[in-house]
Amino acid sequence: MFLSELIPMKDALDILDKNQIIMETEIIDLKNSYLRVLSEEVYSFHDSPPFDKSAMDGYAVIASDTFGASPNAIKKLNIIDQIGAGDFSNKIINSGEAIRIATGAPIPDGADAVLMEEYTITNSKGSSDEYIEIHSQVTPGENVSFQGEDIKSGDLVVKDSTIIRPQEMGIIASAGISNIEVYKIPKVKLIITGNELINPTKKLEKAQIINSNQYVISSMIKSCGVHVDVVSAKDIFEEVKKTLLDSSKDYDLIITTGGTAISKGDVVVDAVDSIGDVLFHGVALRPGKPVGFGIIANTPVFMLSGYPVAAMGQFDALVRNFLFKMQNIEFNPRKEKRRADVKIYSNLGRTDFIRSYADDDKVKAVLSRGSGILRSMIEANSYIIVDENQEGISKDEIVDVVFFESMNWNK
């Protein structure tokens, strides 16, 4: 089984879609839910605020008592109690009275507004004051957060399949919930193949290549919010086959690098074929044509190139989408319009991921030869994606630019 005819990128995406797996769910403590994906709808057990409360430090008053107060017409109110956060008062305010109140504390009976501390003359912290002088007026309801104005008991507060940000955690807590159901985090096994690969070293022998994919692809997997374990394998059919088979039992997904092209040492596609199904091998994609996808015992396997930049292109074009969908999240990186600074060549029938650098106004291709050019990935901040139906891009044409940063999970 080897790369013979290239399929269009959209056909590859269709095959992936048909074989998409979605993770099972689990119940976790809300504390650990940052960036997890909710797999249920969350409804509130409470009104929020749960009672009418003060939105300011100041004095709970009857608004009409303050009408007409100004720096030239100071009014006086008797202080009959004080309420700190977490406290409440059993006293009832009558006309001419006020209760000192902290932000967040319940509005006492009788009061209908809060006069801010700074609009009173008795600006002391002591509890001994018997009255305040006020030089400003408030309207009924002013500086009061009313019960249920944020959320009503029974309200849907967070929808299914939401990535949980700090604010979602806050609203779920306020809803009275401390345990939630989320999609399990996918466990990915990354298998790096290649006899020529060695760990970083100052001294290289002839034909040796430093194994950079163990770093590059594993951190790309992490950037999709996913757990990854990495293992290396020699280009030996039986060794690759055994590693694949073992991994298919313990992992939700397998990603390999190397061994996808056609040469005597390239065994990965043959190994997958021997114990599972290869569903495609070779996509009209640049960089990254020799990319494969298969299934071993229900475990999907992406076969990426050994070349780091080809593997990165393949990952961005095909794998991210799949990893996001495993947690029921659409992969929708941010696209922005930019003016192309130079003419860009591309072939009809092939989807090109052109590494580019975009500023606020224009975008230029980060030129490089070959697919091994990591430097271009460092200089680039984005891709221009040239669709298979497009024959390149003219200078000054307005194009969609996809920013690398927006391709990550934590966005």
Place this chain on the structure above:
Amino acid sequence: MFLSELIPMKDALDILDKNQIIMETEIIDLKNSYLRVLSEEVYSFHDSPPFDKSAMDGYAVIASDTFGASPNAIKKLNIIDQIGAGDFSNKIINSGEAIRIATGAPIPDGADAVLMEEYTITNSKGSSDEYIEIHSQVTPGENVSFQGEDIKSGDLVVKDSTIIRPQEMGIIASAGISNIEVYKIPKVKLIITGNELINPTKKLEKAQIINSNQYVISSMIKSCGVHVDVVSAKDIFEEVKKTLLDSSKDYDLIITTGGTAISKGDVVVDAVDSIGDVLFHGVALRPGKPVGFGIIANTPVFMLSGYPVAAMGQFDALVRNFLFKMQNIEFNPRKEKRRADVKIYSNLGRTDFIRSYADDDKVKAVLSRGSGILRSMIEANSYIIVDENQEGISKDEIVDVVFFESMNWNK
């Protein structure tokens, strides 16, 4: 010590700048460096590629041997050897000869180009072929990645103070380096104060508020690439003081929530003042006016509001910048121009962080009363920041919008 006069936001930022701390550095394995910040310049020990190598699967040839080849003028070359990835050949190619070569393998002596597999007629995988028929020509250097064309030995490959993405990991590995110097990850202690706070529950007593800050603020801290431990404390002066003092010994930074306003139960600012210095308390900022900053035994302390949305505003306005700079990274969230969909009110002399929802074209304020409105943070995807010198925004005015997602570390 309590909030008396509000200082402008820029003065608060100046004070923070003068008291900015920067983390010490440590040496770590490149494997663990994703999203860490480099604290050294990285130079390459190697040319990359380290030798002239094939960029394609195909045949190493002498380009001039292929000149004139076409589907109507097929030429024949003798295969004298084959080179897999990680191998090399000791044979020298003469005119009329070719060596089968895998992507990434070293170009054999005598050859100056690689003819892609698909331009040959003998499209087999076997090693038994004695010749190939070619129907396409190549130019000298075609499909060859030349030694050092990506990186030259001694080149600076990654600059100091770079957040390490997958591509930086790749280029550092290729440079021959497996251990790098990075800024230590800041350790933050989050102290949640408030007698009224309880953990999420279905049953609330009067005046109780669910402690959502333990979730919201702790995950915001995580979103800055920082480690956080959370503890709760009652609004008791001695308890808060002891917690602050203990934390100042073991943590790089302290963040408190609650106890920053002026009421009998608000003890945090007084506690910081008693064992350290309060450098400001009260910033002309909305939401989030009652925010403080101090230092206890060289450990900076941010004092945030108890109200989640006020605390979130304070965090975004003041704390993120400080946490980023602790790892020597500028906090530069993405700003984009949008057309304001409605008139927005703001006071002169106050910096307003207006929660907003921006689409591709326009932005509208997500309206809410009070600062306790978490729901507005869920509906919003961005801030409109109204500078202290601006008196609101007119309908259809073009404004800068800052997207939440771009305020995170992993962007």
